[in-house]
Amino acid sequence: MNxxxxxxxxxxxxxTRSGDKGDMANCGVIALRPEWYPVLVRxxxxxxxxxxxxxxxxxxxERFELPNLNALNFLLHGALDGGxxxxxxxxxxxxxxxxxxxxxxIHVPVAEAEALGMPAYSGRE
Amino acid sequence: MTRTIxxxxxxxxxxxxxxxxxxxxxxxxxxxLMLDYLAEVTMSILQKQKERDPAMGYARDFIGAIExxxxxxxxxxxxxxxxxxxxxxxxxxxxLLAAIARAGHAGKVKIGVVTGDDLLPRLDELxxxxxxxxxxxxxxxxxxxxxxxxxxxxxxxxTPIVQALQQGAQIVVTGRSTDTALTMAPLRHEFGxxxxxxxxxxxxxxxxxxxxxxxxxxxxxxxxxxxxIPDLANVGYPIAEVQSDGTFVxxxxxxxxxxxxxxxxxxxxxxxxxxxxxxxxxxVVADFTSIRVAADGENRVRVHGITGGPATPFLKxxxxxxxxxxxxxxxxxxxxxxxxxxxxxxxxxxxxLHRLGLRFDQVLSEFVGANATHGHxxxxxxxxxxxxxxxxxxxxxxxxxxxxxxxxxxxxxxxPPSVTGFAGGRPKVEEVIAYWPALIDKRVVTTQxxxxx
Numbered sequence: 001m002n003x004x005x006x007x008x009x010x011x012x013x014x015x016t017r018s019g020d021k022g023d024m025a026n027c028g029v030i031a032l033r034p035e036w037y038p039v040l041v042r043x044x045x046x047x048x049x050x051x052x053x054x055x056x057x058x059x060x061x062e063r064f065e066l067p068n069l070n071a072l073n074f075l076l077h078g079a080l081d082g083g084x085x086x087x088x089x090x091x092x093x094x095x096x097x098x099x100x101x102x103x104x105x106i107h108v109p110v111a112e113a114e115a116l117g118m119p120a121y122s123g124r125e
Numbered sequence: 126m127t128r129t130i131x132x133x134x135x136x137x138x139x140x141x142x143x144x145x146x147x148x149x150x151x152x153x154x155x156x157x158l159m160l161d162y163l164a165e166v167t168m169s170i171l172q173k174q175k176e177r178d179p180a181m182g183y184a185r186d187f188i189g190a191i192e193x194x195x196x197x198x199x200x201x202x203x204x205x206x207x208x209x210x211x212x213x214x215x216x217x218x219x220x221l222l223a224a225i226a227r228a229g230h231a232g233k234v235k236i237g238v239v240t241g242d243d244l245l246p247r248l249d250e251l252x253x254x255x256x257x258x259x260x261x262x263x264x265x266x267x268x269x270x271x272x273x274x275x276x277x278x279x280x281x282x283x284t285p286i287v288q289a290l291q292q293g294a295q296i297v298v299t300g301r302s303t304d305t306a307l308t309m310a311p312l313r314h315e316f317g318x319x320x321x322x323x324x325x326x327x328x329x330x331x332x333x334x335x336x337x338x339x340x341x342x343x344x345x346x347x348x349x350x351x352x353x354i355p356d357l358a359n360v361g362y363p364i365a366e367v368q369s370d371g372t373f374v375x376x377x378x379x380x381x382x383x384x385x386x387x388x389x390x391x392x393x394x395x396x397x398x399x400x401x402x403x404x405x406x407x408x409v410v411a412d413f414t415s416i417r418v419a420a421d422g423e424n425r426v427r428v429h430g431i432t433g434g435p436a437t438p439f440l441k442x443x444x445x446x447x448x449x450x451x452x453x454x455x456x457x458x459x460x461x462x463x464x465x466x467x468x469x470x471x472x473x474x475x476x477x478l479h480r481l482g483l484r485f486d487q488v489l490s491e492f493v494g495a496n497a498t499h500g501h502x503x504x505x506x507x508x509x510x511x512x513x514x515x516x517x518x519x520x521x522x523x524x525x526x527x528x529x530x531x532x533x534x535x536x537x538x539x540x541p542p543s544v545t546g547f548a549g550g551r552p553k554v555e556e557v558i559a560y561w562p563a564l565i566d567k568r569v570v571t572t573q574x575x576x577x578x
Contacts, residue, residue, distance in 0.1 A: 015349040015388060019397035022262050022562065028395020030388070032349075056500045064401050066414050068430075069391050073398045081489060084560050085166055088453060088489040088517030090497045099348075100499040 005107040009121040014040060018098035021075075023083035024059075025094030027101050030071040035116055037070040043106045049074055052104050056097075074101075130315045132308050132332065133364045136160040136207075137339025139167055139184045145339065145362045146190040150197040152378035155364060156315075158194065159307040160207035161337050162187060168301060169445030169558040171211035172245070172276035180220075182213030183298075188224050191296065195228050198295065206286060206307045210298045212245075212276060214238050218298050218577055232578060237289025239299040241572035244277040244442060244565075251569065258442055258563035267563065273447040275558060279440045279565060282407030283329075284320075285572040286310035292576045301443060303406055305333030308365065316369040320408075327411035327433025328371030330404060335375055335393050335428070336363055342375060342393035344383030349392065356382025361424075372429040374421055385424040394418075407440055407567065409433040439564040448559035449486065450526040453517035454533040455493070457546030464495050464506040466541040467514040473540050474516060477532055483518075483525040491515045513546065519557060526554050 010029070013036050018027045029044065031037040046061040053061075059077025066073060080094050081087040091097065105125050108118060133155040135146035139162040149158055162184040175182030187209035198205060210217040218238045225234050244251065248271070252258070258267040267274075278301035287310050289297045297310070309329035312318065318325045335342045343363040344354045361381025367373040375385055394416065398404075401413035410433055417430035458466040471490045478488070491497040493513035495506025506512060518529045530551045537544055 015392065017346075017348065017392040017396050021397060021399060022560070026395070026398050028392070028398060030349075030391050030395065052502070054501060056502070064398075064414075066395070066401050068414055068416055069394060069418065071391065071395055073395055073401055075399065082487070085557055086448065086519065086559055088451065088487060088519055090491055090493060090515065096498045100502050103499065103502045 003109040003111065006110050006113045007105050007121040007125060008108050008113060008118045009102070009123070010104040010106065011102040012119045012121070014102065016098035016101055018094050018096070020080055020083060020093040023078055023080050025076045025079035025097040027074040027076060027098045028071055029074070029101060030069060034070050036118065037067065039108060039112070039116065040072060041065060044072055049101070053100070056100065127368050129366045129368055130157070130312060131155045131364055131366050132157045132159055132311055132336065134159055134336035134339050134362050136162060136190065137337065137341060138162065138164055139186060141339050143186065143189065147193040147197070148378070148381070149362055149364070150194040150203055152361070152381065155203055157311040158203055158205045159336060160187065160190060160205065160209060161304045161307060162207060162209045163211065163301060165443055165560045166445070166558060168212060168278055168443060169275045171213070172445070175213050180216050183211040183217035183220070184209040187217065188220050191221055192224055192228060195225065195230060199230055199233055204290065204311065205296045206310060207297070208299045208302045208304070208307060210238070210300045212243060212278070212300060214240055214298050214300045221296065221298065222577060234296060235294050235576050235578040237292065237294025237297040238575045238577065239281070239285040239289060239297065239302065239572055241285070241570060242278045242281045242299070242301040244279055244570070245274070248274065248277050251565070256565055256569065258444065258565060261562040261564065267444065267561065270446045270561065275445045275447060277442060277444045279442050279570045280407065281440065281570065281572055282306050283310040283313055285574050287313045288574045289576060290314040292574065294576050304337035305330045305406055306408070308333035308336050309408060312367055321435070323409055323433040323435065324431060325371040326409035328373065328431040330406050330409060330411040330433070331413070331416055331428060331431050332365040332367060332373050334404070335390060336365055338393060338396065340383060341396065342390055343377050343385050344389055347384070347389045347392055349388035354384045358382060371431060372427070374425050374427050376425045385426055387418050387420055387426055390418055390426045390428070405437060407436060409436050438567060440567045440570055442563045442565050444561035444563060445558050446561055448557045449519060449521040450523045450554050451517060451519040451557050452526050452530050452552045452554045453515065454530065454552035455513050455515040455546065456533065456536060456544050457511060457513050458541070459543045459545065460510045463512040463543070464492060464509050466543060467492050467512040469541045470514050470536055470544070471516065474532060474536060478529060481528060483528055484522045485518045485520040485525060487519045489517050523554065530554060
């Protein structure tokens with residue numbers, strides 16, 4: 001039997017910054033509290049992130065762990081419609097690609113979320 | 126007592142605050158001011174300017190910046206390192222000397238000029254010698270776009286800047302130095318770090334990375350608790366207080382706004398990050414997973430523990446080439462049903478472009494206010510009270526792009542209702558200057574240093 005879970009939005013767990021490298025955007029995700037970092041490591045898999053962005057990116061997702069900064073760094077390939085000066089996008093340099101990440105809602109076992117003081121998400125999924 | 130060198134950031138890109146350099150020099154004690162003016166696209170713009178006028182091709186804002194700091198740097202011996210030379214560092218240095226003379230300081234300030242990064246005059250010779258300069262992303266050889274190349278510059282490291290400082294330069298002007306070299310060079314010069322002192326060199330790179338985007342590490346563009354960041358109108362730009370072992374503190378001048386905190390510095394550390402285990406520069410490969418950051422008092426963050434390893438045998442080359450034309454236009458649709466109207470306008474415009482037989486490599490429609498930046502994650506935009514319909518085209522055929530720019534305004538009278546926001550007139554056709562990243566054997570790039578006064 002699965003343990004009951006609670007919905008938590010990444011917005012309440014992390015802060016982010018992103019930038020560009022050619023047609024790739026990077027997205028750094030930093031846990032707001034060190035004790036939340038292991039949950040991010042567990043939940044923010046490349047598959048999960050890839051599914052979250054969906055059609056917004058055309059390539060693969062790479063992930064790197066920076067436990068020293070309680071951070072994950074994602075490389076989103078094909079995120080910028082050609083990138084740099086070729087891109088016609090408003091966000092040609094991927095500056096706010098990282099805020100899209102914060103919309104993600106993850107499901108955390110209730111006991112764990114309570115123990116770690118994670119705020120529940122009240123919005124629509 | 127351990128000696129500390131203070132390197133202050135006064136410019137994060139060409140277009141950054143005109144006042145920041147002076148505020149850094151006059152706002153408190155610093156030893157060096159670093160000014161970063163170059164982005165990838167900047168070099169090609171400067172190359173075009175130089176083609177029109179051989180005395181141009183550098184960041185002209187830099188001359189004004191030096192004029193604004195001149196009394197302070199002459200009085201207190203502050204040194205300045207800037208990559209403002211663009212594709213013409215020598216012309217930049219001469220313009221600087223003239224400005225210094227006009228200000229009555231002739232002969233008092235030695236200027237170091239670093240050249241050798243510009244590979245454009247040598248491009249065919251290098252290709253003939255077997256340096257293919259393949260595109261790092263696609264693997265294509267440079268010969269496929271050779272005839273359209275506008276500029277080609279190697280990203281050079283800190284060594285020639287150190288040489289200029291050793292020769293007594295107070296202001297060092299470079300072309301395409303790496304952004305981080307502008308911070309690294311003073312530290313190598315002051316502390317005598319050897320070319321294989323990998324951990325110290327890596328620390329210099331990390332300090333450079335934190336400083337190179339100006340206030341982006343001291344409270345600007347900081348998402349963490351952004352509402353509480355005080356007085357961004359008077360934001361203090363970051364300063365690195367570095368010790369000889371490579372340990373440093375990021376801070377800012379007293380009586381300035383913004384915030385230096387572990388979150389503000391951490392956000393800058395992950396900015397534009399690739400593989401954190403190997404942050405590759407001409408001087409060293411730094412390991413960003415080794416960085417330790419800790420609060421060290423108000424607006425002070427201590428950074429330490431950084432490790433690095435040997436540099437690679439290559440330098441990155443930034444090549445700009447002509448890649449067709451583009452134009453972007455927009456209209457604003459209002460409530461009621463703003464999104465539906467904007468989407469309808471998009472369908473109509475695309476059908477007209479199709480009927481005209483125009484040729485584009487790419488057409489992109491966005492609905493600003495609804496989903497331009499977050500796509501489907503932002504929902505369907507039906508509740509948006511107003512929506513900017515923004516459409517861009519790109520292609521090799523200039524005539525098609527020109528015709529596109531004439532097809533937007535008619536929609537105001539012959540498309541969906543409740544439309545406005547066309548006061549700017551027809552969109553402009555822009556030439557697209559694309560960027561070709563490549564690597565080259567660092568042995569073929571030789572730099573020169575000259576000191577003028």
